[in-house]
Amino acid sequence: MKKMVAVVALSLLGLAACGGTGSTGGSAVPPGDAQPAASDLLAKAPVADPAAIPPGSTMDKIRKRGELIVGGSLDAPLLSQQNPATGQVEGFDADLGKALAKYIIGEPKVKIVNSASETREALLANGTVDVVFQTYTITPERAEQVSFAGPYYVSGLSIAVKKGTTGIARPQDLNGKKVIAGANTPAIPAIKKVAPQAEIITFGSDPECVQALKQDRGVAYVQDETLLVANAKKDPAIQVVGNPFTQDPYGIGLKHGDEQFKAFVNDWLKKIQAAGVWQQAWKNSLGTVVQGEAPAPPQIGSVPGS
Amino acid sequence: MSALLDHLPELWQGLLVTLQLTVASFAGAAVAGTVITALRVSPVAVLRLLGTAYVETFQNLPLLVLLVLAFFGLPEIGIKAEPLTTAIVVIALYEAAYVAEALRSGVNAVARGQGEAARALGLTFGQSLRHVILPQALRTVVQPLGNIFIATTMNTALAGAVSVVELTTAANRVNLVEAQPIPIFVGAGLAYALIAACAGFVTGRLERRLVMVR
Numbered sequence: 001m002k003k004m005v006a007v008v009a010l011s012l013l014g015l016a017a018c019g020g021t022g023s024t025g026g027s028a029v030p031p032g033d034a035q036p037a038a039s040d041l042l043a044k045a046p047v048a049d050p051a052a053i054p055p056g057s058t059m060d061k062i063r064k065r066g067e068l069i070v071g072g073s074l075d076a077p078l079l080s081q082q083n084p085a086t087g088q089v090e091g092f093d094a095d096l097g098k099a100l101a102k103y104i105i106g107e108p109k110v111k112i113v114n115s116a117s118e119t120r121e122a123l124l125a126n127g128t129v130d131v132v133f134q135t136y137t138i139t140p141e142r143a144e145q146v147s148f149a150g151p152y153y154v155s156g157l158s159i160a161v162k163k164g165t166t167g168i169a170r171p172q173d174l175n176g177k178k179v180i181a182g183a184n185t186p187a188i189p190a191i192k193k194v195a196p197q198a199e200i201i202t203f204g205s206d207p208e209c210v211q212a213l214k215q216d217r218g219v220a221y222v223q224d225e226t227l228l229v230a231n232a233k234k235d236p237a238i239q240v241v242g243n244p245f246t247q248d249p250y251g252i253g254l255k256h257g258d259e260q261f262k263a264f265v266n267d268w269l270k271k272i273q274a275a276g277v278w279q280q281a282w283k284n285s286l287g288t289v290v291q292g293e294a295p296a297p298p299q300i301g302s303v304p305g306s
Numbered sequence: 307m308s309a310l311l312d313h314l315p316e317l318w319q320g321l322l323v324t325l326q327l328t329v330a331s332f333a334g335a336a337v338a339g340t341v342i343t344a345l346r347v348s349p350v351a352v353l354r355l356l357g358t359a360y361v362e363t364f365q366n367l368p369l370l371v372l373l374v375l376a377f378f379g380l381p382e383i384g385i386k387a388e389p390l391t392t393a394i395v396v397i398a399l400y401e402a403a404y405v406a407e408a409l410r411s412g413v414n415a416v417a418r419g420q421g422e423a424a425r426a427l428g429l430t431f432g433q434s435l436r437h438v439i440l441p442q443a444l445r446t447v448v449q450p451l452g453n454i455f456i457a458t459t460m461n462t463a464l465a466g467a468v469s470v471v472e473l474t475t476a477a478n479r480v481n482l483v484e485a486q487p488i489p490i491f492v493g494a495g496l497a498y499a500l501i502a503a504c505a506g507f508v509t510g511r512l513e514r515r516l517v518m519v520r
Binding site: 117118119121122139141142144145146180183184185186188189201202203204208211212215217 | 381386389467468469471475478481483484485486488
């Protein structure tokens with residue numbers, strides 16, 4: 001026991017020493033352009049006209065508090081992921097959250113409450129969070145519990161396999177096979193729909209799913225296309241097959257029935273799309289792995305439930 | 307409410323897996339725990355050390371770490387089992403440390419004279435353990451073992467991390483479609499509570515049955 005404590009203490013000291021030498025060499029922030037790009041984006045982001053925020057409204061409460069409380073993830077690559085070096089949360093959802101905070105408060109002050117798909121409806125209903133930015137697919141079932149602004153992005157699920165796998169070209173080919181999916185992702189119901197005989201095995205995070213695919217726990221991995229493209233780029237052992245087979249419109253989750261706030265957020269979405277902030281946020285995050293220009297943003301209120 | 311009732315088949319399937327995990331891993335833990343207790347009270351110093359090392363290792367590592375490590379790590383060295391099997395073995399080995407500690411406290415509760423008398427009568431160490439010490443030790447630790455059984459039940463929820471679809475994971479999947487966390491998780495919670503209550507009832511009965519009048 002004592003020995004173990006000694007080993008742990010020693011390794012901690014070692015880590016501290018590494019940190020020390022790093023910071024004496026110059027800036028502690030690793031090189032990279034994520035930070036300046038994000039601040040550039042926020043400089044362009046609009047601020048609401050004070051007349052648009054009537055006293056007593058949800059927006060007014062947020063502004064008085066001086067902070068927007070966002071329900072989101074800290075582990076979703078390209079969308080909302082905490083950078084371990086800076087502590088900043090980066091990605092498409094995270095940047096939009098900051099832009100919304102700037103629109104209401106005048107400064108991009110955001111507090112992210114790590115929410116999960118089993119808690120976000122409750123967090124909105126009891127007022128713990130103001131908005132949810134978390135790849136929140138708009139569905140009629142969910143729209144009975146929460147209000148959705150948007151959709152602000154349309155994504156689709158794709159299939160990834162180990163390089164060299166044959167016999168999987170279409171979603172229907174997954175029938176009767178073991179398919180890996182992220183726990184609590186829309187992939188689970190989507191697979192059940194297109195391939196009812198597939199056996200779905202789930203893991204908590206994207207790296208675990210990739211590892212499971214490489215260890216042959218399943219023959220295919222169904223996930224958001226952007227994530228899969230990013231994975232395939234990092235890891236030559238896996239490849240993406242075919243095109244996305246679903247259309248998932250992501251919405252901004254709001255407290256159910258708060259029509260005033262919903263109209264306000266939809267208004268903001270139109271403004272940032274017109275100002276090019278939305279497109280810039282896409283380029284900084286998802287655009288780093290997907291080729292080409294930013295896609296056309298989806299029409300607000302264009303899907304059932306929004 | 308309909309969110310719960312519409313999905314009873316999936317939740318029922320999850321409950322069955324939870325029961326399977328609980329019963330199989332507790333049985334494994336009981337066997338392994340008894341062996342470790344025997345090691346810890348044995349007269350051979352090396353064996354005692356081995357038993358202590360086992361208990362310290364497994365009590366000081368979180369079960370989730372063990373599960374993920376075994377599931378993703380062992381295939382790297384060529385050992386690959388079904389997710390359910392992996393989960394059962396890991397939970398059994400983990401809970402065995404707790405069973406061993408409960409049993410050891412039971413052994414310590416048996417009067418010293420009992421063991422000495424058994425050895426004086428010519429019983430070997432194994433025989434005295436089997437016929438004299440353990441039967442008395444077990445009686446005193448029925449309640450702690452029941453608690454470990456309940457803890458095992460709750461711990462099986464972690465098997466979801468390695469793709470076993472037990473009750474909690476099944477509830478999560480239902481909630482993903484229905485977005486009604488309160489009825490769904492209250493329902494799942496009641497099922498866990500029911501298992502725990504049954505375990506409590508059985509241990510209570512056993513304890514009264516096995517009470518020793520001295």
